[in-house]
Amino acid sequence: MFAITVDIILNSLVLGGIFVIMGVGLNIIYGLNRVMNLAHGALYALGAYFGFSVVAVGGNYFLALLIAPIIVGILGLVIERVLITPMRKRSMIYTLILTYGLMFVIDGLIKFFWGVETRFIHLPEFMQGTVSLGSASYPVFRLVILIGIAAVVAALMLLLGRTRLGINMRAASEIPEMVSACGVNVRGVQISGFVLGCMLAGTAGVLAGPLFTVFPIMGHDMLISSFVVVVIGGLGSLRGAVIAALMIGFVQTLAEFFITEMAMVIVYMLMALILVIKPLGILGEGKFE
Amino acid sequence: MSNMEQAAPRSLIFERLGGGKAMWITTAVMVVILAVLPFILPNRFYIRLVNEIMIYGLLAMSLDVLLGYTGLLSFMHNAYLGLGAYATGLFMIHIWPESIWVAMLVGTVFTMAVALPVGWVQVRTGGLAFALLTLAFGMMFYTVAWKWYDLTGGDDGLMGLPQPDITLFGLKLASSGNSTAIYLFTLAILLICFVFTWRVIHSPLGAVLEAIRENEERASFVGINVRRYKLIGWMLACGLAGTAGSIYILYRGYTGPGVMGAFEGAGVLMMVLLGGMGTLWGPFIGAALFIVLKDQLSSWTQDWEIFIGAIVILLVLFLPKGVAGVPALFNRQSGGED
Numbered sequence: 040m041f042a043i044t045v046d047i048i049l050n051s052l053v054l055g056g057i058f059v060i061m062g063v064g065l066n067i068i069y070g071l072n073r074v075m076n077l078a079h080g081a082l083y084a085l086g087a088y089f090g091f092s093v094v095a096v097g098g099n100y101f102l103a104l105l106i107a108p109i110i111v112g113i114l115g116l117v118i119e120r121v122l123i124t125p126m127r128k129r130s131m132i133y134t135l136i137l138t139y140g141l142m143f144v145i146d147g148l149i150k151f152f153w154g155v156e157t158r159f160i161h162l163p164e165f166m167q168g169t170v171s172l173g174s175a176s177y178p179v180f181r182l183v184i185l186i187g188i189a190a191v192v193a194a195l196m197l198l199l200g201r202t203r204l205g206i207n208m209r210a211a212s213e214i215p216e217m218v219s220a221c222g223v224n225v226r227g228v229q230i231s232g233f234v235l236g237c238m239l240a241g242t243a244g245v246l247a248g249p250l251f252t253v254f255p256i257m258g259h260d261m262l263i264s265s266f267v268v269v270v271i272g273g274l275g276s277l278r279g280a281v282i283a284a285l286m287i288g289f290v291q292t293l294a295e296f297f298i299t300e301m302a303m304v305i306v307y308m309l310m311a312l313i314l315v316i317k318p319l320g321i322l323g324e325g326k327f328e
Numbered sequence: 329m330s331n332m333e334q335a336a337p338r339s340l341i342f343e344r345l346g347g348g349k350a351m352w353i354t355t356a357v358m359v360v361i362l363a364v365l366p367f368i369l370p371n372r373f374y375i376r377l378v379n380e381i382m383i384y385g386l387l388a389m390s391l392d393v394l395l396g397y398t399g400l401l402s403f404m405h406n407a408y409l410g411l412g413a414y415a416t417g418l419f420m421i422h423i424w425p426e427s428i429w430v431a432m433l434v435g436t437v438f439t440m441a442v443a444l445p446v447g448w449v450q451v452r453t454g455g456l457a458f459a460l461l462t463l464a465f466g467m468m469f470y471t472v473a474w475k476w477y478d479l480t481g482g483d484d485g486l487m488g489l490p491q492p493d494i495t496l497f498g499l500k501l502a503s504s505g506n507s508t509a510i511y512l513f514t515l516a517i518l519l520i521c522f523v524f525t526w527r528v529i530h531s532p533l534g535a536v537l538e539a540i541r542e543n544e545e546r547a548s549f550v551g552i553n554v555r556r557y558k559l560i561g562w563m564l565a566c567g568l569a570g571t572a573g574s575i576y577i578l579y580r581g582y583t584g585p586g587v588m589g590a591f592e593g594a595g596v597l598m599m600v601l602l603g604g605m606g607t608l609w610g611p612f613i614g615a616a617l618f619i620v621l622k623d624q625l626s627s628w629t630q631d632w633e634i635f636i637g638a639i640v641i642l643l644v645l646f647l648p649k650g651v652a653g654v655p656a657l658f659n660r661q662s663g664g665e666d
Contacts, residue, residue: 075456125645132401133644135459136601139403139594140640147634259590263467266460274457300475307468311449314461318452 055288412573
């Protein structure tokens with residue numbers, strides 16, 4: 040019983056942590072750019088594939104964790120400049136459809152370059168065993184990933200809370216005009232927000248690679264889960280996203296443990312229930328568009 | 329919003345239906361051409377292709393009611409086609425195989441019954457969350473169709489559909505197994521649905537929907553219950569999608585979870601974009617272009633989802649009004665902005 044409890048708690052923290060990184064990335068992009076990035080799941084898959092390739096050509100998993108997000112971030116910059124910038128003055132429906140198209144382009148490119156078969160990221164020797172926690176035992180790599188998630192979240196908190204760029208980002212997501220009037224280059228802040236969001240998606244991909252294996256449409260389920268997270272948490276609310284991510288992680292782990300097949304249906308039901316009670320999400324700010 | 333409806337003399341049938349004389353003459357000509365097609369075109373393959381275009385055209389038109397008129401985005405409208413198809417199929421297999429009309433009614437009503445609570449939750453959340461939720465709920469229906477093996481047959485899909493006779497007022501017309509018969513049946517249903525939707529969209533109700541699309545806040549200030557009318561638009565769109573689903577399974581004789589997938593949903597969205605949203609007839613052109621394009625692309629490349637995605641991106645960037653917006657490009661007065 041103790042073993043199962045430990046298993047469920049740690050697994051839900053790992054899953055919830057991945058959701059946190061994805062959901063916060065989506066929310067940073069949305070908050071600053073008013074763009075809901077439907078290609079976020081595809082970028083996550085891309086991150087996992089870059090991670091796989093870095094390890095495959097002889098790199099270390101931790102090196103992959105560093106390089107893959109940077110490549111995805113550069114790609115995010117290109118996407119922002121080429122596709123998102125011309126859309127800024129148009130209705131939000133167009134960016135939604137545009138990024139939806141982008142998702143299929145990236146999915147197709149992944150299949151084209153890496154093929155459709157499932158890939159496994161090769162982990163270093165020390166991560167392959169299990170560690171015993173009292174009477175329970177737990178795979179080492181999951182613990183390492185959990186620590187990695189914690190490090191990413193801590194770094195993100197530092198960035199948003201302590202640095203000038205982070206403070207500008209938070210301010211610009213509230214009142215961009217005011218930030219601009221203070222002499223800050225708001226466009227620059229918005230672009231860096233988009234790139235940061237994409238990098239977070241790439242990071243989540245590398246972290247999740249060893250957990251769920253790497254396959255071309257791995258981003259689809261993650262995209263939907265991230266949406267569930269940001270909608271439940273309240274669009275644009277970072278704290279809401281964290282709470283919702285941990286909650287969904289827990290519920291999904293429990294549901295997968297007890298009723299494997301239709302676990303996601305339970306999650307969607309929970310989402311519907313929360314939205315009936317609080318239509319704008321747990322910490323929704325009351326404004327949507 | 330237009331007051332033309334009230335001001336216009338109600339003597340002419342065209343004006344009563346809304347839309348110009350030229351538009352209805354074009355529609356009539358198209359219907360006649362489509363109706364004689366199976367008798368002059370010997371190749372069954374093309375007849376089935378046109379049949380598919382008509383069904384997906386109906387689905388795309390139903391999405392246009394939502395996207396082009398109410399300003400709401402549904403990423404997985406095909407999920408409601410799937411619901412209609414499964415409901416019709418299961419009803420005919422397990423309950424009553426005799427009547428095609430009852431089966432279609434069950435398919436449509438079931439789809440609307442499912443869409444009602446989903447729509448009720450969705451309209452409460454606002455515009456963007458609405459779109460995200462359509463994706464989440466669509467995936468939920470997809471998961472159920474895929475995993476509930478005992479009911480839906482899972483990956484194998486629903487098979488062994490009976491082929492009831494197509495009857496009208498108790499008069500037997502043909503068997504639904506006959507491809508020409510099901511083609512003409514599709515055309516007839518399509519025409520009914522098109523005229524019905526056109527009439528609704530060009531009624532005061534349609535004007536209210538357009539007002540919500542243009543400015544939700546202002547619409548609520550003049551006393552429109554925005555949520556209720558969004559829900560009405562959603563129900564109309566889902567009901568039509570369910571009808572399309574009923575015909576889909578009658579035409580295919582089979583349905584699998586594949587029709588409810590996310591990628592298929594992107595296809596439907598692209599049909600609307602390709603043809604031009606906010607026109608009702610545009611999506612039919614879009615459906616024809618898309619299905620022919622898909623047919624051609626998949627015959628020479630495996631990676632056609634890259635092309636489909638790229639075309640969506642290019643359309644949004646350069647031709648947001650679709651084929652219906654092409655004439656405006658040559659007209660100096662209208663800028664392409666929305």
